[in-house]
Amino acid sequence: MPGSRRPVRDLVVAGGGPVGLAVALHAARAGLDVVVREPRDGPIDKACGEGLMPGALGELAALGVDPEGHDLAGIRYLDGLRPHRxxxxxxxxxxxxGVRRTTLHAALSEAVSAAGVPVxxxxxxxxxxxxxxxxxxxxxxxxxxxxxxxxxxxxTLAGLxxxxxxxxxxxxxxxxxxxxxxxxxxxxWAPHAEAYVTPVADDLVGVAVLTDQGGxxxxxxxxxxxxxxxxxxERTKVLGAGPLRQRVTRRVAGRxxxxxxxGGYVDALTGEGLAVGLAQARAVVECLAAGDATGYEARARSLARRHELLTHALLRATSHRIVRTRLVEVAARAPWLFSAAVNQLARPAGAVR
Known part of the structure; x- marks a missing residue:
């Protein structure tokens, strides 16, 4: 009809990976009219370590999502040239x-479909x-x-x-x-690379390599x-991702x-990226439902702070060859400190102590 206006949807989510689907689930639970835009078809895979920290599992459990995988007891560092260390x-x-990314995506997609969210x-x-x-x-x-x-x-479109x-x-x-x-x-740990070995099933391990040397x-x-x-x-096809470091001016620009x-990424070194992303998915919907979009900036920064500080510190230290070659030896001399660092990262994003 002349003069009629198109209905205004509450929320469009760009990206149908785990974090985007988590945003959509939180939004649906908050009663928001939400749609997900994702150009890729089928289960989405990416080059990642596939280890979910306890904090990430807690965020998924709150959404009623419990993906199949292999339990992980903790983190072990090994000297790549002297593995007895x-x-x-x-x-x-x-x-x-340890959860295959395609398995995680399928579990979240099923929950989004059950919630009636269009993709x-x-x-x-x-x-x-x-x-x-x-x-x-x-x-x-x-x-x-x-x-x-x-x-x-x-x-990029938002100029951030x-x-x-x-x-x-x-x-x-x-x-x-x-x-x-x-x-x-x-x-x-090797002089110019690290390899992350993650059990993801009783008969399968994921092997992720991080390097700045190319090759x-x-x-x-x-x-x-x-x-x-x-x-x-037998190995599957190798997937790649990067450059890993992505910087933003801020995480909120108007609407x-x-x-x-x-919203910015430091490195996969500490393995907490998905836990932070899932926590931010919850926070952004809480802010939008409360009519406080601008408040998300501080919430997102707070949720990422511990992860970013620890990752930056470890990146700076391990950029020096002598530190890389002695990292495991030094950590083994202070196992209580290594345990404290690991368990700080294992806590829910934003938690302290």
Whole structure:
């Protein structure tokens, strides 16, 4: 009819990965009219370590999501050239879980479908803030949440990119068909790379490599001969991600808000990224439901602070070869300190003590 206005949806979520789907679930529970935009089809995979900290499992449990996987007792560091040197710390708050990213995505997708949230297979290509609402590809919504990952198009469209970081790190990951040999996430340290071995099933381990030296997956494993020889099973295709460091000027611009990796990312070194993203998914909906979108900036910063501080500190320290080569030895001399650091990271995002 002439003069009629299109209905204004409460929320558009850009990105159908775990964090975006968590935003949608929280929004549906808060009674918001929400839609997810995700151009990719089927279960979404990415190059990541796949270890869920206890804090991340708690966020998922609050959403009624309990993905299958392999229990994780804690974290173990090993010297890649002298693997008899190691130090380990158990999670005090209960086990973590190794979960294939496709399994996690399927579990969250099922919950989103059950909640009646539509998922549209298309990307967000244009954003325009018009005071009392935002136009997302010329369709009105009260808010847009960017949960579209490391290379967020929403972050770029909203003008929130801060520019490239000086140190560029990359991640590579595959799965190896063999029984896990440890209940821990193992971090194997080499002079120019780390490898993260995560049990994700009774007959499968994920192996993720982080490096800033370039080269391929096998090049990195050549720096870790003991681990290379231990990986005897058949390997899947190697996936890559990066550069990992992503910087933002802020996480809120008018009616556009960023969560998870889209809102800035330091590194996968400490393995807490998904726990932070899930906590931010909860926080952003709480702020929107309370009519306080601007309050999300401080909430998101607070939730990420501990993770970012510890990750920055470890990145700075391990950028020096002498520190990398002695890291496990030093940690083994102070196992109480290593345990304290691990359990700080294992706590729910934003928790203290």
């Amino acid at each position: 190691s130090v380990e710390a158990r999670f005090r708050a209960g086990p973590g879980r 549209e297979q298309r990307a967000v290509r244009a954003v325009r803030d018009v005071r009392d609402h935002v136009l997302v590809d010329d369709e009105p919504a009260r808010h847009l949440v960017g949960a579209d990952g490391l290379h967020s198009s929403v972050r 990119d801060r520019g490239p970081a000086p140190r560029r790190r990359f991640g590579l990951r595959c799965h190896v068909t063999q029984a896990p040999w440890s209940p821990f996430v193992e971090v194997h 391929g997956f096998d090049d990195a494993l050549d720096q870790l001969p003991a681990l290379r020889d231990q990986l005897t099973g 556009v808000l960023l969560v998870g990796d889209a």
